[in-house]
Amino acid sequence: MAGIDDVARRAGVSATTVSRALSGRGRVSEKTRERVRRVADELGYVASATAASLATGQTMSVGVLVSLTGRWYFATVLDGIAARLAPHGYDLTLYDLTDDAAQRQLLFETSLRRGRVDGILALTVTLSDDEIDALLGLGLPVVGLGTPSPRVPALRVDDRAVARAAVAHLLALGHRRIAHIGNSKGPGAGCDVPTQRHDGFVEAMTDAGVPCPVFVQTDFTVADGRRATLELLQREEPPTAIFAASDELAFGAIFAARERGLRVPDDLSIVGVDGHEMGELFGLTTIDQFPRRQGERAAEHMLALLTATDDPTPPAAPPATVPVVPARVPDISTTVPVIPARVPAISATVLSEPLPFELVTRTSTAPPAE
Amino acid sequence: MAGIDDVARRAGVSATTVSRALSGRGRVSEKTRERVRRVADELGYVASATAASLATGQTMSVGVLVSLTGRWYFATVLDGIAARLAPHGYDLTLYDLTDDAAQRQLLFETSLRRGRVDGILALTVTLSDDEIDALLGLGLPVVGLGTPSPRVPALRVDDRAVARAAVAHLLALGHRRIAHIGNSKGPGAGCDVPTQRHDGFVEAMTDAGVPCPVFVQTDFTVADGRRATLELLQREEPPTAIFAASDELAFGAIFAARERGLRVPDDLSIVGVDGHEMGELFGLTTIDQFPRRQGERAAEHMLALLTATDDPTPPAAPPATVPVVPARVPDISTTVPVIPARVPAISATVLSEPLPFELVTRTSTAPPAE
DNA sequence: CTGAAAGCGCTTACAG
DNA sequence: CTGAAAGCGCTTACAG
Numbered sequence: 154m155a156g157i158d159d160v161a162r163r164a165g166v167s168a169t170t171v172s173r174a175l176s177g178r179g180r181v182s183e184k185t186r187e188r189v190r191r192v193a194d195e196l197g198y199v200a201s202a203t204a205a206s207l208a209t210g211q212t213m214s215v216g217v218l219v220s221l222t223g224r225w226y227f228a229t230v231l232d233g234i235a236a237r238l239a240p241h242g243y244d245l246t247l248y249d250l251t252d253d254a255a256q257r258q259l260l261f262e263t264s265l266r267r268g269r270v271d272g273i274l275a276l277t278v279t280l281s282d283d284e285i286d287a288l289l290g291l292g293l294p295v296v297g298l299g300t301p302s303p304r305v306p307a308l309r310v311d312d313r314a315v316a317r318a319a320v321a322h323l324l325a326l327g328h329r330r331i332a333h334i335g336n337s338k339g340p341g342a343g344c345d346v347p348t349q350r351h352d353g354f355v356e357a358m359t360d361a362g363v364p365c366p367v368f369v370q371t372d373f374t375v376a377d378g379r380r381a382t383l384e385l386l387q388r389e390e391p392p393t394a395i396f397a398a399s400d401e402l403a404f405g406a407i408f409a410a411r412e413r414g415l416r417v418p419d420d421l422s423i424v425g426v427d428g429h430e431m432g433e434l435f436g437l438t439t440i441d442q443f444p445r446r447q448g449e450r451a452a453e454h455m456l457a458l459l460t461a462t463d464d465p466t467p468p469a470a471p472p473a474t475v476p477v478v479p480a481r482v483p484d485i486s487t488t489v490p491v492i493p494a495r496v497p498a499i500s501a502t503v504l505s506e507p508l509p510f511e512l513v514t515r516t517s518t519a520p521p522a523e
Numbered sequence: 524m525a526g527i528d529d530v531a532r533r534a535g536v537s538a539t540t541v542s543r544a545l546s547g548r549g550r551v552s553e554k555t556r557e558r559v560r561r562v563a564d565e566l567g568y569v570a571s572a573t574a575a576s577l578a579t580g581q582t583m584s585v586g587v588l589v590s591l592t593g594r595w596y597f598a599t600v601l602d603g604i605a606a607r608l609a610p611h612g613y614d615l616t617l618y619d620l621t622d623d624a625a626q627r628q629l630l631f632e633t634s635l636r637r638g639r640v641d642g643i644l645a646l647t648v649t650l651s652d653d654e655i656d657a658l659l660g661l662g663l664p665v666v667g668l669g670t671p672s673p674r675v676p677a678l679r680v681d682d683r684a685v686a687r688a689a690v691a692h693l694l695a696l697g698h699r700r701i702a703h704i705g706n707s708k709g710p711g712a713g714c715d716v717p718t719q720r721h722d723g724f725v726e727a728m729t730d731a732g733v734p735c736p737v738f739v740q741t742d743f744t745v746a747d748g749r750r751a752t753l754e755l756l757q758r759e760e761p762p763t764a765i766f767a768a769s770d771e772l773a774f775g776a777i778f779a780a781r782e783r784g785l786r787v788p789d790d791l792s793i794v795g796v797d798g799h800e801m802g803e804l805f806g807l808t809t810i811d812q813f814p815r816r817q818g819e820r821a822a823e824h825m826l827a828l829l830t831a832t833d834d835p836t837p838p839a840a841p842p843a844t845v846p847v848v849p850a851r852v853p854d855i856s857t858t859v860p861v862i863p864a865r866v867p868a869i870s871a872t873v874l875s876e877p878l879p880f881e882l883v884t885r886t887s888t889a890p891p892a893e
Numbered sequence: 894c895t896g897a898a899a900g901c902g903c904t905t906a907c908a909g
Numbered sequence: 910c911t912g913a914a915a916g917c918g919c920t921t922a923c924a925g
């Protein structure tokens with residue numbers, strides 16, 4: 154692999170000039186820049202990320218904390234993040250969070266501390282207080298997406314509102330025996346996404362005069378949704394409608410209904426949350442939260458933090474929503490020019506306005522039979 | 524963040540010794556090592572990945588080339604890879620491949636050349652000849668998983684055999700009008716996965732006396748599977764069975780059948796490929812290829828290449844299957860000790876024996892009606 | 894506009 | 910077993 158000195162020699166300039174010509178930082182005559190670019194291309198020279206990182210203190214990489222295990226939502230969000238990061242020359246380091254204690258410890262106490270990333274995007278994963286401490290103690294910008302802790306600045310949808318919208322839809326159809334399945338650890342257990350949805354459900358039901366609505370706690374897979382629904386359906390007073398905290402749970406509910414010989418929506422109405430790609434085929438009514446777009450916005454927000462020139466006057470208004478970096482796709486032929494960044498202090502706990510969501514009505518919901 | 528000199532000073536030794544004590548490379552008295560460890564813990568010191576990389580030439584990171592877009596299979600494989608890499612102290616840099624030409628060019632001509640990873644895992648993605656050239660020209664170990672090019676050493680299942688097993692199952696049930704839906708670019712178009720499955724299908728059908736079996740080319744989503752199946756079902760002689768090249772396509776086929784008022788399996792039998800988590804709920808008969816395990820094995824293989832000490836006698840037998848690095852989970856409390864690696868030349872095009880697969884018979888297949 | 898030199902924070906022969 | 914010094918390959922004040 155050619156090094157910067159090879160290019161310098163061949164172009165008849167110093168390494169300093171090569172660095173400047175290729176990075177776009179500092180003045181270089183157009184003529185010199187041209188020549189250096191050409192030589193770099195000939196030699197196939199690209200600056201070593203490692204060496205550049207050590208010299209600049211920037212890694213040009215963003216870490217993403219996620220628990221991939223089979224969840225469609227996360228894969229989709231991740232895809233959105235990757236799509237936004239790449240054109241800006243940022244790599245994406247994936248930290249797949251498992252339940253394994255040793256692995257988590259290794260992650261938070263070592264991997265994350267090795268300084269390999271400039272910032273961290275924490276997707277909705279349940280983190281312990283210690284883990285949050287570790288995360289915030291990194292001294293890096295951290296942006297959450299629907300994160301569990303109020304201490305992590307996060308983009309998020311108003312999950313109570315999501316739940317209320319789903320329940321309102323069912324109530325409007327005439328349902329009263331509405332059950333909820335989700336992964337809330339119980340009423341008021343925290344501010345994590347499943348609990349918010351649970352609380353929103355309870356609020357809406359209470360407002361409608363059903364103070365103690367039925368809730369079944371379960372994990373987030375299709376199989377779990379099926380199991381929880383089967384359990385609900387064999388109760389004395391089975392629900393006429395189910396609000397599932399995710400589309401995958403809702404799919405499971407549809408399978409369960411089918412197994413019991415119930416028709417959806419005639420005998421059982423079902424609403425999910427997410428906007429899963431298979432929702433349309435299942436005819437699932439859902440609250441779409443546009444996961445890919447969420448990933449894009451989270452990435453945009455991170456980029457904004459990372460490329461913010463350390464303005465002496467800290468912006469009164471927080472970095473706000475989207476405007477972010479203009480779609481300045483770097484010169485592809487050579488090195489990626491980058492605005493030098495200084496990590497700004499992050500102020501707000503909740504960023505900008507909540508993320509959008511939308512009720513998508515399909516064929517899994519209808520008025521109750523009787 | 525504390526640096527190595529802080530630790531050295533406080534422990535009363537040189538930086539050299541700190542490095543040795545924490546990395547496990549080189550002799551250090553047990554007593555000194557203890558003290559250094561303790562001080563490092565107190566100070567929360569972890570060696571900078573960037574500085575260490577520059578000094579050693581190893582990044583302790585593996586790049587994964589994948590096209591995430593919604594495909595369950597890839598997310599699952601990725602999860603398997605991450606699970607295997609993490610305990611060995613390797614990070615995972617995700618390169619999400621899109622169809623965008625500019626982004627791909629940026630990836631192959633710049634991102635990948637910045638020397639940020641020690642090796643590359645290329646999941647089944649369609650790469651152009653130029654891209655393969657770029658990949659192989661990196662001078663890094665590259666391991667494919669079901670990769671399109673014969674030039675990339677890869678772990679793979681025998682996809683022709685997969686197809687034959689699926690078709691054999693249908694033939695044994697008495698089907699003759701068997702159609703295939705998949706993403707082969709046509710007969711004999713290459714050695715990529717979809718084409719292999721297609722060719723295996725044709726072989727099996729030809730052997731059974733059906734020389735020109737029906738094939739519909741389509742993308743790999745559930746919606747595509749539905750569309751392709753709807754098309755097949757309105758032909759003059761609709762198939763009695765469908766072999767879908769993925770479980771997601773098969774799900775789409777099931778939806779299509781249902782839409783047309785056909786019962787599965789009575790009126791239409793359906794077989795998929797993958798071992799998708801929702802397969803059981805759909806009652807889908809499938810060829811399970813254990814995707815998570817595939818990811819794990821690909822990661823293990825890469826680790827074996829990366830940690831192979833450059834043995835002067837090149838092993839006559841290729842690195843072979845699994846034995847790999849013993850499950851030597853590094854000392855979590857401090858820095859990760861690592862066997863110094865020299866990248867060995869990779870010889871074989873096809874690695875070890877093919878990956879396993881298995882027919883899982885469920886309720887989507889049965890003898891044809893008449 | 895251009896370059897020599899110092900420095901980023903580690904690791905590793907080399908010497909003791 | 911331990912340390913001083915060079916070096917990994919860039920970038921960036923500083924000086925011209």
